[in-house]
Amino acid sequence: MKKTGMRIALTAALLGMTAAQASEFDGGWIGGKVGSNSSSMTGVDTQRATGYGIEGGYNWNMGGFLLGVDGFADSNSKKTHNPGAVNYGSTVYGLDAKLGLPADKWLPYAKLGYAHTGGNGAASAIGGSAVHYGVGVEYKFAPNWSVLGEYTGGSGKSGATKLNNNNLSLGINYYFGGTAAAPAPVAAPVAVKEEPKAAPVAAPAPVKETWKTLLEDKPVRIEGANFDTNSAKLRSTSFQKLNEVVEFANKYKDARLDVTGHTDNRGSKAYNQKLSERRAASVKTYLVKKGVVASRITTKGYGFDQPVADNKTTEGRAQNRRVEIRSVLKEEKKVRVTE
Structure with missing residues (x-):
């Protein structure tokens, strides 16, 4: 007894x-x-x-x-x-x-x-x-x-x-199911943003006018890939956008991808830091499985230090549970210069 x-x-x-x-x-x-x-x-x-x-x-x-x-x-x-x-x-x-x-x-x-x-x-x-x-x-x-x-x-x-x-x-x-995510609220739409930089300043004191080909950095930021609370599992709703990243990487063979993970503000700072790192790693694993060379991808976690929405609302926290993928392209541009 x-x-x-x-x-x-x-x-x-x-x-x-x-x-x-x-x-x-x-x-x-x-x-x-x-x-x-x-x-x-x-x-x-x-x-x-x-x-x-x-x-x-x-x-x-x-x-x-x-x-x-x-x-x-x-x-x-x-x-x-x-x-x-x-x-x-x-x-x-x-x-x-x-x-x-x-x-x-x-x-x-x-x-x-x-x-x-x-x-x-x-x-x-x-x-x-x-x-x-x-x-x-x-x-x-x-x-x-x-x-x-x-x-x-x-x-x-x-x-x-x-x-x-x-x-x-x-x-x-x-x-069963591996990394497939459970049904969840629809994630915030993923957007592709271009942030052009100013063209290099031509050399002064013209002597002779000619044309020169320059390589210009063009940052491209891809946001989205949201997750469930406290989970590093990719939602199935993120697969389409991640496949677009794969197409991007296949088109621009020299582009390097910087993957950063983010969380909402619930839980301790140390726990969320590790969770954001695991989220970035999950996205890298997915891209590598789709054929992107692993050496082209770097990952980093920022915990809840970089929110994009209000953590006081359910919708805001869902947007903050995300991964961002940033790449810099080298674009050829012909400019008129003097020598």
Whole structure:
């Protein structure tokens, strides 16, 4: 009873927490896990055996926390229990609701649901459906992949005989969709602006008039590529404009691209600085995948130091969560000079 009370208290504590960061764990996923199972039955001792499991589900980003649904099936090896040398294993399958509190690439979470726990071997007649619970932490080490550590518990009962089943396991999950972004408000339109510079001053003291070809810098600024709150995932609405950047780079082979990331003003300065750098890196990754040579692209983050809209409004913050791409072209221009 004491252990059960501690588990329930830990689950309740996780379910009651709040956070201010968004998730990179939203979307559909599937995974597998392996670990140590602890099972006992009324009248026999507790033994440990190897446990295996598969699971899958879907997570929704709620703007400060994550909600999910998780279907699973676990199978645990047979083990001899005493007294009486009772040899049995157990299986568990069911459905859990999940609440997570994402922090960048980390996701602590709690699960609560309903599952059927049943024995096999000498305990094949024992089993039933009851509450299933668990806690764990997940780490996203690649856009589509994560690893996790997890504890789950549940039980089944037939008459006066109860079968307890607990698992401590490690797992790996695959997330579908890669860097595709969840549906979001329409981003601010992307604009291309030209900022011409003044032509170089011709040399004084004319002696002889002639024509000379000069190379003139023509800065081009491409703005847009907005993101969700606290996320470095590119929105699908930005792909068309980024593809225009790819066409620009293919047309002007000598042009170098300076990519800068920006955030809104929510959260700490240090966190937003790193987030802006990751946003710039996400755009560079996209351009390189589309064929732009990586050595032509430089990235930098400015956090929330350079807003383009009012951070007091939802629309303004959406515009400030952006990446700007700036390039300087060398344009040939013939001018009349004197020598």
